[in-house]
Each structure stands twice: as structure tokens, then as C-alpha cells.
Amino acid sequence: MAEGRLQRELNRRNPFETPEQEAVLNLLRTGDLILNRFGRLFSEHNITDSQYNVLKILRDEGQPMPSLGIAGRMVQVVPAITGLIDRLEAKELVVRRRCVQDRRVVYVEITPLGMKLLAELDQPVLALHTQMVGKLSQPEVKQLSRLLEKAREVFSQ
Amino acid sequence: MAEGRLQRELNRRNPFETPEQEAVLNLLRTGDLILNRFGRLFSEHNITDSQYNVLKILRDEGQPMPSLGIAGRMVQVVPAITGLIDRLEAKELVVRRRCVQDRRVVYVEITPLGMKLLAELDQPVLALHTQMVGKLSQPEVKQLSRLLEKAREVFSQ
DNA sequence: GCCAATTAATTGACATGTAAAATGACGCGC
């Protein structure tokens, strides 16, 4: 039996039991490598992936957002948002403001400094996205998206 | 312009800038959802993904392994291994043994209890792998692996 | 209007992941 690449990469002794397993592990492994790369890029600017995501969401929204609104657009769970915003606030990339109508709500707003940081990152981030799938042709990139979206349908049932 | 699925899922206001970006975000998002599912399965057995991976590696190897050997087969960085093994040892799923020839080396060995836990998980894990790509046909599953492996070539240069 | 259920956010307890530095052992070269 021919040895797959992932098998070799991880020095696995035994071949994968099924093509499904191989695909899933390939997916996780690739995602991990990509996240790692982005992590390195962001750390050069003293932020993390999650922090970048929060800033990006705020810029996309174009106006202050409540914490839960931000959490809703991220993959993660609510409690993590608090500390994330704490650290962004400490770096003066966002500010918190209590809502007057509903004092339970905290609005988070991106600062000019935050916008400046995002602007600096726009080009490198886009370039990295492109590089990460640079070995694939345009049709292959679209095919990859298609397959991933189709696979993800199991989660929406 | 037609709205993509990922865009809708995350309530994004703006479409993706490029197909490359869309593919990368699709990849990360899908990986995250899958990891989440596995996390839930493992937590029912009181272990985590990483802990499961360590046990799996030890069983694959078939004999005690040094810590660095384990770290080498995982995606992660060395320092994390220590705590991971600490917790597995506390649950009596592995034992540590100092090498007599080279006292710098710590061998980690899976216990019968660890093997038993793995055996219990084999079927559910395989089933979950299959389920995660259950929306894809067999050829699509293989195509997905192929695309991911090809994309990952940028990392080996 | 008043109390219970709900909602927004935060906190606390853990498990991980990353980087950088420290510890303890080995082993080669002179």
C-alpha cells in the first residue's frame, strides 16, 4: 500500500483506517498549520488571531457592537470574549461603553488606533490567505471551498 | 453577487475579497467545528483531544516513547507535552519512567487502563470521522484529501 | 406594581498552546 503524505509527515506507523479519517486528519492538520502562520504574522504586530478577529468584526460592522454580538460572529463561546476585550482595551485598540437604555449591555467600539492597525495588516493578511492556497489552481480553490461547505452541512441539521 | 454560505453563517456584511480568502476561512471554520465535535466525544470519557492524541500515538508505537518523540508526532510545541503527560499520569492512563542509560530521557508508557479507554473510543471515533465528511461522496472525500495535501505543499518548501 | 424567568456580561477553575529561560545530563575534543 502506498504511504500517504500525512502519514509520512507525522511519522505514523500504520496507514489510515479509512479515507474519511484521512480526510478529517488532513483537514485538521492543514488548518493548524495555517493558523500557526497567521499567528506569527499577527504576533509581529503584538496581537493574536482572536484579537485580530474582534477588530475585523468591529470594522466590518461599522459601528459599536455589544459583546454578545461580537461573540456571535466568532466561533467561540461567550465567556472568552470578556478577557479578549479586556486585552484589546488595555492596548487602546477598542473602548467599552455602557448602553444607557439597557445597562446590561456593553458596547465595544474600535478606536482610530485599532483602525490604523487593521489597515496596516490588510495587505499582509490578504497576501497570506493567497499564499496558503497558492499551490492550488483557481478552480481547485473553488472546489476546496465547495467541498468544505458541503461537508459542513452535517452541522446544520 | 450571490451570498456564500460561510458569509451567511457568520453574519458577515461584506463578501469575501477573494476566493482564496474564502477557502482559507472555510477551512478554518470547518476544522473548528470538527474539533469541537471530537472535544465533546472525548469529554464524555473525561479526556481531551490532546490527551487522546497522546494515547493514540503511544498505542501506535507499541512501546514506551520519550516525551520529545511524542511531541514530534503532534502538531504542537514541546513545552506543552509536560503538562499533558502530567494530567494523563494523574489519571493513571500512562506512566513515566526515567531511562537508566540516559537520565535526561523520560519514557512514557501507556497503561492497561489507557489501552482500555482507547479501545472503548475506537468505534465512536471512527464513526465520528466518517460522519464529519458524511455529506461527501467517496470520490469527494478523496478529492478533499488531495486538495489539502496539495495546499500543504507550501509549508514544506 | 411585584416576583420569577430571562438576558448580558463577568468570574473562576481548568486544559492547552506559544515563547523564552532554566535545569540536569551527556559526550566530544583537546
Place this chain on the structure above:
DNA sequence: GCGCGTCATTTTACATGTCAATTAATTGGC
């Protein structure tokens, strides 16, 4: 046979992610 660089592992310091429980504020039903 000693010292210095290297190696395996651990420690420390931080940022995250998960869950469960708490606080504060609102709202709906009666």
C-alpha cells in the same frame, strides 16, 4: 578528565478556549 556545547525536559509567563456559576438589569405575567 575536564569544560563547553548540546540535548531532553521542565518551568514560567501569557493568551485562549470550555464549563459552570454569579451578578446586574430587564421584562412579562398576573
